[in-house]
Amino acid sequence: MACRTTAGAADYLVAGLTMLEYRGYDSAGLAVSAADGSTAVFRTTQRVNALHDLAKAWGGPSLGGIGIGHTRWATHGGVRVANAHPHQDCLRRLSVVHNGIIDNAPHLRAELQQLGHVFQSDVDSEVICHLVEDALATTGDLLEAVNRTVQQLTGSWAIVVLDGETRRMVAAAHRSPLLVAHSDRGMFLASDVSAIADWVDEFHILDDGDVVEVSDELVWLRDGVAVDAPDPIASPTQASGRRLDAGDHMASEIDEQPEAAARVLNDIGSLIANGALWRGLGLPRFDRLRVVACGTSLNAGQVIGAGLSRLGGLAHSVVVASEAAGSVIEPGTLTLAISQSGETADVLRAIDESPIGTPVLALVNNAHSTLARKVGSVLVCPAGPEVGVAATKTFVCQVLMGAGLVISALVASGRMSQTTARALVDDLAQTPERLAAAADSARLALPGVIEDVRNANGFIFLGRGAAVPYAAEGALKLKELTYRWAEAYPAGELKHGPLALVEDGTPVVVVDDADPRLVGNIAEVSARGGRILTIGQPGSRIEVPLSKHSPCGPLEAVVPLQLLALNLAADLGFDVDKPRNLAKSVTVD
Structure with a gap:
C-alpha cells in the first residue's frame, strides 16, 4: 500500500494495512517521508498494529504525508525483521514494497553483487531496489528507472517505489493486483480496494505491464508508452472498514452464513428455474464441466460438479489449479474457475494457459478482481467481506451460486423441466x-x-x-x-x-x-x-x-x-x- 497525502501517512498506512493483513501477516513495515528530507523506516515481525506503536515512538523529524507499507506472507527468506518490507537500496534513498515473486531473482542478485551492491535480506524483492538504483543513476528519472527495471524481471509483481530524495513515487504491476485512487484526501495505492474504500469514491486498476507515477496527476505508461489512465471504477461501500470491529471474525462469519445464503437466493432465485441465469451469461451450450480451483473453492467445485452429474447426467472433472498445465480440454467443455478473491495466482495461470477459445466462467466474490476482468463471463457471490483467513461463508455462497447455475443451465438446454427445477429451487430456499x-x-x-x-x-x-x-x-x-x-x-x-x-x-x-x-x-x-x-x-x-x-x-x-x-x-x-x-x-x- 502507498499514499500521498497532506499529512499523517503513517496513520493511513497502518489503517489500510490492517485491512490487508489477511493477505499475509508474517511481518509488516512502513517507509514514511520525514520533515528533514529523510525516510523513516519501521519494520516488525509482529502484527500490523505494532507499526502504530513504532511510529508513535519515533523520536526523529516529524513524519510527513508520503509513504509506502506492506504486510508480508513469506515466500523467500525466513520471518525476521531484515526480510520485512519495505526494502532499500545501498544509499537508503529508495524504498520498495512488492507483492509477488521475482522468478529470476537469484540471477539478478548475483549480477548486482558483482557490481558491488550489498544485500541486507534473503528475499527476492530486494533486487528491485538495487535495479532501480542502477537505472536511476543512468537515467536520472524515477519513472524511466522503474520502467527499465520491470523489463528485467520475470515472475509477478505489484511494486511501489518511493524516492526519499525527490518524494516521487512510481508503481508497476504484472500478474499481481494493484490499483490507484485519488480523492480530496490524497493519492492512494493498494492491492485491494477494501484497504482504501473509506477514503476514495473511485479507482483505476493497473493492467499487466503498466508503470504509473503517482503525483498530483497520474502519469501512465503502458508497455513504455504514455497513455491516458483507464476509466475509473466506482469504489464499494465503506462498510468494510467497520467490519474489523467485529472482533472474532471467523465466528461472526459462520454466524452470517444463513444471511449470506439468503442473499444469494434472493439475487438469483427467480432466475434459476426459467433458465434466465444461464442465458444471461452469454455462454454456449456445454456437454461437460471442468472446474479449476484451489483449497476451499476446490471443495465447492467438487460439490457443484457432482450436482451437475447427478442432476443432468453430464460429465465433470475437477482440476487442482496448480496442476492444470497440460490437461486436455475436450470439445464442448465449459471451464468454471472458482476463486474467493479472484486473485488466486494458480487459477489465473491455469486460465492463461487454457487453449484460446475455451469458454470460461468465473465464480468470484470480487467483481473487480483480476479473474473477473480476465474472463468473458462472471458470477459474483454476494458473500460480503470475509476477514477470517479460513473461508466459511464464501464456501456456502459458492456452492449455492454453483447449484443455481447448474439447474439454470440444464433448464436452458432442455435437459431439465421447469417443474423439476422449481422443486429444486424450493428445496434451496430452505437453506x-x-x-x-x-x-x-x-x-x-x-x-x-x-x-x-x-x-x-x-x-x-x-x-x-x-x-x-x-x-x-x-x-x-x-x-x-x-x-x-x-x-x-x-x-x-x-x-x-x-x-x-x-x-x-x-x-x-x-x-x-x-x-x-x-x-x-x-x-x-x-x-x-x-x-x-x-x-x-x-x-x-x-x-x-x-x-x-x-x-x-x-x-x-x-x-x-x-x-x-x-x-x-x-x-x-x-x-x-x-x-x-x-x-x-x-x-x-
Missing part, C-alpha cells in the same frame, strides 16, 4: 433455516466433543457420495486452524489403506447422510478402536438433519465441521482468524 438449525445443534454438542478430542494428534474425515466434498472441507478447516493432521476419504476407501492410520482413540468424523453403506464403514473403524464422531441423522454425536435431495448435497454439515475446527483451535489457544503460515488471498504460485 438459510437449515444452516441456522445446524449451528444451534452443533453448539449444544461441541463442548463434549472438544473434551474428547482435545489431545488427539490427527483426524480422519469420511463421507459417501455427495458427502465426500464436505468431509474434505471439514478436514481442511481442521488443518488450517488446529495444526493437527486431518485426512479426508470416501468411506469406501478405508480398507484400501487409510484404515492403517486408525488406532485406539483416533477421531473419525463421519458426515452421515444415511447412506446405508456407512454402517459397515463405521463398524470397521470401531473394531479398531477409533472414536466415531458422526454428524447427521438422529443418534449422531452432532444431530443435524441433512438434505436428502438438495442439489448441493448435505450442505448443512459444513456448519458443525467449521465449528468443530473453530472451537478446538480456540481451546488450544490458537488465533482462529489468522492461522500460521497462511494467507487468505494467495497471489503467488
